[in-house]
Amino acid sequence: MSGTIEVVQSSELVQKARQAKAAASALGKMTTEQKNKALELISTQLLEEQKFILAENSKDLIIGKDNGMNDSLLDRLKLDEKRLKEMADALILLTELIDPVGEVLEQWERPNGLDISTVRVPLGVVGMIYEARPNVTVDATSLCLKTGNAVLLRGSSTAIHSNKALVQVIHHALEKSDLPIEAVQLLEDTSRETASEMFKLNDYLDVLIPRGGAKLIQTVVKNATVPVLETGAGNCHIFIDETADPGMAINIAINAKTQRPSVCNACESIIVQKNWADDHLQELVKALQEKGVQIHGDAFVQQGGNQIIPAGEEDWGTEYLDLEVAIKVVETVDEAITHINQYGTKHSEAIISASNENVEKFFMEVDAAAVYHNASTRFTDGFEFGFGAEIGISTQKLHARGPMGLPALTSTKYVVRGTGQIK
Amino acid sequence: MSGTIEVVQSSELVQKARQAKAAASALGKMTTEQKNKALELISTQLLEEQKFILAENSKDLIIGKDNGMNDSLLDRLKLDEKRLKEMADALILLTELIDPVGEVLEQWERPNGLDISTVRVPLGVVGMIYEARPNVTVDATSLCLKTGNAVLLRGSSTAIHSNKALVQVIHHALEKSDLPIEAVQLLEDTSRETASEMFKLNDYLDVLIPRGGAKLIQTVVKNATVPVLETGAGNCHIFIDETADPGMAINIAINAKTQRPSVCNACESIIVQKNWADDHLQELVKALQEKGVQIHGDAFVQQGGNQIIPAGEEDWGTEYLDLEVAIKVVETVDEAITHINQYGTKHSEAIISASNENVEKFFMEVDAAAVYHNASTRFTDGFEFGFGAEIGISTQKLHARGPMGLPALTSTKYVVRGTGQIK
Incomplete structure (x- = not known):
């Protein structure tokens, strides 16, 4: 039968x-x-x-x-x-x-x-x-x-x-x-x-x-x-390097995380270079928390803020698709790029920076369908790119990407x- | 163990x-x-x-x-x-x-x-x-x-x-x-x-x-x-329509079949429109046989030539990769295109014709990586196309074709x- x-x-x-x-x-x-x-x-x-x-x-x-x-x-x-x-x-x-x-x-x-x-x-x-x-x-x-x-x-x-x-x-x-x-x-x-x-x-x-x-x-x-x-899935990062304009960086991070958290081009992790974190991390954390975002942070982030959930290995690879974000502090641009290439899903990755050198390095070395300088990852979209229609966002490398x-x-x-x- | x-x-x-x-x-x-x-x-x-x-x-x-x-x-x-x-x-x-x-x-x-x-x-x-x-x-x-x-x-x-x-x-x-x-x-x-x-x-x-x-x-x-x-494999056809110049058609058919029979862009079947076949098929058959090509032909081809092996269903789908060819006579251009789309491997297909209308129809309706007018299928090749190198000839439709x-x-x-x- x-x-x-x-x-x-x-x-x-x-x-x-x-x-x-x-x-x-x-x-x-x-x-x-x-x-x-x-x-x-x-x-x-x-x-x-x-x-x-x-x-x-x-x-x-x-x-x-x-x-x-x-x-x-x-x-x-x-x-x-x-x-x-x-x-x-x-x-x-x-x-x-x-x-x-x-x-x-x-x-x-x-x-x-x-x-x-x-x-x-x-x-x-x-x-x-x-x-x-x-x-x-x-x-x-x-x-x-x-x-x-x-x-x-x-x-x-x-x-x-x-x-x-x-x-x-x-x-x-x-x-x-x-x-x-x-x-x-x-x-x-x-x-x-x-x-x-x-x-x-x-x-x-x-x-x-x-x-x-x-x-x-x-x-x-x-x-x-x-x-x-x-x-595919989008485990997208915003990397704020030490030269980033604080207002712009926070503005973009808030937008990428909170404007529509359930979509694949929303930000899931924020990587912050230590010199910037020393001066501006608390402001970033506060701004995110005011928007209702729950923060998972590494040891450095935990020291400087309240109500930070300790971030574990699994957080770096998680697509929260919700008002949650993981924050990691790194010493160097290389460390940030290595982290992104390890945990990212090759979807959309952004650097906020005033350094041409860092931006070109990021563009060259980060493996993703779309790489951004000083803009929100939320723009990865057929309509935002001006295509007038969208079949989807490809995260593979053959035929069509992005x-x-x-x-x-x-x-x-x-x-x-x-x-x-x-x- | x-x-x-x-x-x-x-x-x-x-x-x-x-x-x-x-x-x-x-x-x-x-x-x-x-x-x-x-x-x-x-x-x-x-x-x-x-x-x-x-x-x-x-x-x-x-x-x-x-x-x-x-x-x-x-x-x-x-x-x-x-x-x-x-x-x-x-x-x-x-x-x-x-x-x-x-x-x-x-x-x-x-x-x-x-x-x-x-x-x-x-x-x-x-x-x-x-x-x-x-x-x-x-x-x-x-x-x-x-x-x-x-x-x-x-x-x-x-x-x-x-x-x-x-x-x-x-x-x-x-x-x-x-x-x-x-x-x-x-x-x-x-x-x-x-x-x-x-x-x-x-x-x-x-x-x-x-x-x-x-x-x-x-x-x-x-x-x-x-x-x-x-x-992929190449079951490539040469279609000679009723307007084809006889000398050019025979020349191209001989080249596509015999110049290097073991390769994927060699011709495996020749489709001939009946009005052309009436006047020139015997000449084509003779020219092929003089080059040592064994011919598998349909009933019409068998009538007009010597030493023709009857072509069966399996011949239309065979890549001989040798000095063998199948020949079929058709009444119309549509019949030729239907046959090619049914038995072809979407590699290289040629029409020999003096009719713009037939050529445009063939180009539009034949589903293949490369379609030719008045040229040998043997040109489907990265070097012949001027690329200077060739990874292979794609017969799929995603990413790269031909x-x-x-x-x-x-x-x-x-x-x-x-x-x-x-x-």
């Missing part, structure tokens, strides 16, 4: 992946106008069918409450008129962005007369794996369609009613468009076994993008043979024009 | 990977001059110690012969003075290429005054997995060092004496350079178990590059959780300069 069930599971996955792949081929030929028209139609359809969507969403919310889902998760799961309106508006904004597909990145001629150019093309089929946030269903789908990619969505079982409703509505919109409706596929089977199968579906999927917490992402990275776009805009969902193709050349 | 052995195996791998990672950090800071000097020193050292290298290589050759290794594999394994000279010369040529590390790819300013730039940086640690070709040891090492990457080499057990000798010589050269000798690591344990462990060593390796046959590559792709740069030059061994970093900006 269990064998039969497995075959059934597998066949939904493979069948939908195959349909997505076939649709990807047709999608790749769509013009920017055809793709934008489809996005507009989805935007309209979401609002037209909002009652249906909210009714289905409330089923998930009821089941979630019954199963003891906490308030923060329920809030992420919840859709309402305002959130649907935001989704619909985001789709319209997306139509205004430049379509990267077809862009000629380089063109050159070889001595033998061959004319070679590099042209952006869609990736093909994108596998999205995400948690109980139905907005990702619409967000991921729209980014994929804009870039000519088909998408196979695998959301959480706890959002299945919402996701099915949203994909049904998207299909209703696509029926009125030139795009194939098979370009958007939702896996209704949300079992772990099928997810594991999806991780290894190299024949049909060109890339997997996990969106969610560190655990989900690591599960995908550690098990997938399909190439993964790793959007905030990923639409071009991260494309590949390239060499187009070679000859006049009969042979080798 | 087997547990103990496993620990020992694992510890060589992890220890060397850890050393490579530590060295990568130092390597990333080296100037172009320091890296080029090291390449020159390796070039000199290879020639100075050639007697030692050739003596060690002959041990592998003797063992290979004793174990019944075939002549073609023995030839790939063999080093001699001429081949060492070629390696030494290639190192000097590499010093003349532009160092991609440090290149500023883009720079822009945001309305809030943040100055953002994208800078090329090394990947970190590259894991190379390859077969019994000792030249890859030197080739891979030199490309990695030029781009500031450390390398963990895992060659074949049948080339272990050669590889150990070459790495020892490379270390002798690095001792005289500013580069850390730990940047080049050779795994002496060539067991499958350790290779499998290496496939999943995400904590230390930034990328795996398999170099060798289709089987090796697929083993790595299907088992690795470390990101892979897939350099011939990969030095930039394929780099990542990027966002460098953000502020004046106190907070969010």
